[in-house]
Amino acid sequence: MHFQLDAETEAYRAEVRAHLHDVMTAEFEERLYRSGVAHDDDFAKGLVDKGFFAPTWPAEYGGQNRGAWDEQVLQEELMRSDAPMYLSETTRMVAGIIRAVGPPAMKDRILAGAMKGDVTIALGFTEPECGSDVAAATTKAVRDGDAWIINGSKMFTTNGHIADYVFLLARTSPEKPKHKGLTMFLVPLDSPGVEAQAVWTLSGERTNITFYSDVRVGDEWRIGDVDAGWQVLSLSLQDEHASGWGPHIARLLTHAEQWAETTVADDGVAQIAKPDVRRRLARVAMDYEVSMLLQRRCVWMVEAGQLPVAEGPMAKVFSTESLVRASQDMVELVGPDALRGFFEPSAPEQGRFEHLMRFSVGTTIYAGTSEVQRSIIASRGLGLPR
Ligand SMILES: Cc1cc2nc3c(=O)[nH]c(=O)nc-3n(C[C@H](O)[C@H](O)[C@H](O)COP(=O)(O)OP(=O)(O)OC[C@H]3O[C@@H](n4cnc5c(N)ncnc54)[C@H](O)[C@@H]3O)c2cc1C
Incomplete structure (x- = not known):
């Protein structure tokens, strides 16, 4: 087992990253945040136009027949740039279920529109x-x-x-x-x-x-x-339970490193030169690395024809709880300035520290709480009694 991505997959990542660099401007991010809605029709249609909406879908439905690793790097980049994806993701997930078990008339009515970003x-x-x-x-x-x-x-x-x-x-x-x-x-x-x-x-x-x-x-x-709703629903819960949130830790780490490199402490020493700062940054970097390995193990398992029944929840619990821990630790490290609001001009790193701390809490709840995920790991992964 190795998780080294090949040159083609890395080239695909570079394409996705370049697109997101163009469209995820600070103005766009601020508008989204102030609206409270993690969706934008034009952004979603931009993904469709570039072939980034449902790349693993067959070409007959508007996909590109791409493999699971391309999908993985796409998700990594979208999450790392905090792209407004939730409605696109739920649409794609339900469209996948309709494609699998929906009545033919519904397939005709919904799928083409969903894949173009016209139906949500x-x-x-x-x-x-x-x-x-x-x-x-x-x-x-x-x-x-x-x-x-x-x-x-x-x-x-x-x-x-x-x-x-x-x-x-x-x-x-x-x-x-x-x-x-x-x-x-x-x-x-x-x-x-x-x-x-x-x-x-x-x-x-x-x-x-x-x-x-x-x-x-x-x-x-x-x-x-x-x-038979439970069987239909199970198709979507499996997807949800396998979600990894590691790229948000990378986002946090990037801002924390930038802050440390550009800020001088009261004693005149650059923050990045302080052993405690470096130790705490290194801990976040390790959490990120482990989160990504757990997530990529799931991709590898799916490619190998296995179902990551317990491994998906492991990736979810570890990455979300690490994000909570790391974002709180970075707020402590930066100090009271870290609590200045998101997009407040005087806030370090545009106020991302306080926002990531608030954002992180929900990640341990939606798509299955940490307690529920632990139960799945215990009963279905380790075979422990209920
Ligand atoms: C921001 C946000 C967006 C969401 N979006 C959607 C959405 O679009 N659509 C949708 O349908 N849902 C959505 N959810 C719902 C989300 O999936 C649920 O909140 C989640 O499943 C928990 O359910 P609950 O809030 O009723 O808490 P409860 O189930 O009441 O849980 C309360 C507490 O008890 C614990 N608990 C519950 N059962 C057990 C158990 N068996 N063993 C041990 N501990 C247990 C939980 O872990 C939690 O700590 C969203 C939630 C949030 C916060």
């Missing part, structure tokens, strides 16, 4: 009363002739106020055991009876609570069999 899809799994235990969902879908009537609410429907559709988990058979009475739907978010209310998070990002009151959708919007 948010995720509607979490509810006000259940998040980690997704299968406890109580939002109901009741059959009415050839349609379904949906009632309930979903918490943290990120981008639910701007997306075209929501990939919604609903209970169709309340009398069955909880995992067996669920069905997945693609609900048009402009349907009468849908409402999205803003929920602001610690990192400054807007997510939503969405309400569904007698929302009527035709049976053609069902994905998978009735009561």
Whole structure:
């Protein structure tokens, strides 16, 4: 096993990096941050035009038939530049599920638009009363002739106020055991009876609570069999659980190194010359290195035909918890100035230290909390009893 990337993959990385260097300007980043929405239509379409939207998809769907390592370096670069990807990612993930198990008419209706950046899809799994235990969902879908009537609410429907559709988990058979009475739907978010209310998070990002009151959708919007929602959902959870967040540590490290190289302490000594500063920077660098190795091990396993059932969660837990630890440590190192706000002109490194510290906390929650990931590692990886 080795993780040395070949020259072609590195050339692909350079292409992605050059594009992101052109489009991820400070003005664009600030506009995104102030809007609280990690999505921009023109940015997403720019990725489509460059072939960076779904490079591993087959050419017939608008992809480039690229391999998993190209996808990995693309994700590394997007994360490292903090590109506004969440809605594009959820769209691509759901499009992948539609491609695999969606009805033919839905494939015709959704896939081409999704791959061009014209159709967007948010995720509607979490509810006000259940998040980690997704299968406890109580939002109901009741059959009415050839349609379904949906009632309930979903918490943290990120981008639910701007997306075209929501990939919604609903209970169709309340009398069955909880995992067996669920069905997945693609609900048009402009349907009468849908409402999205803003929920602001610690990192400054807007997510939503969405309400569904007698929302009527035709049976053609069902994905998978009735009561087979858990199997359909599992396809997406597997993807989510395997996410690594190491490139955000690289982002932090770059700013911390820049700060250390350009700042002189009160005693007249450059910060970078101080042993404590170097020791702390080195620790962040090690966390980054291990995070990337864990993530790349998952890519290697997938390439080798194995499923990283426990290795994906290991990459997620290690990288996100390292990011939390490292961003807090860098704020302590830089001192009170590090708490100056993101994009405040007087803040060191444009205020990225305080923002990364706020941002890092959410990464240990979404896409499966650290506790849930640890349970997967223990039970499915180590074979320990539940
Ligand atoms: C910013 C943000 C964006 C999000 N975006 C989306 C989105 O777009 N779509 C969507 O559907 N969801 C989204 N989520 C929801 C996210 O996936 C859930 O918040 C997460 O699954 C946790 O659920 P919860 O908040 O209900 O917490 P809970 O499940 O109530 O957990 C509370 C605490 O208990 C712990 N816990 C729970 N169960 C166990 C267990 N079995 N063993 C040990 N500990 C346990 C958890 O780890 C946590 O510490 C988002 C969340 C955030 C914060």
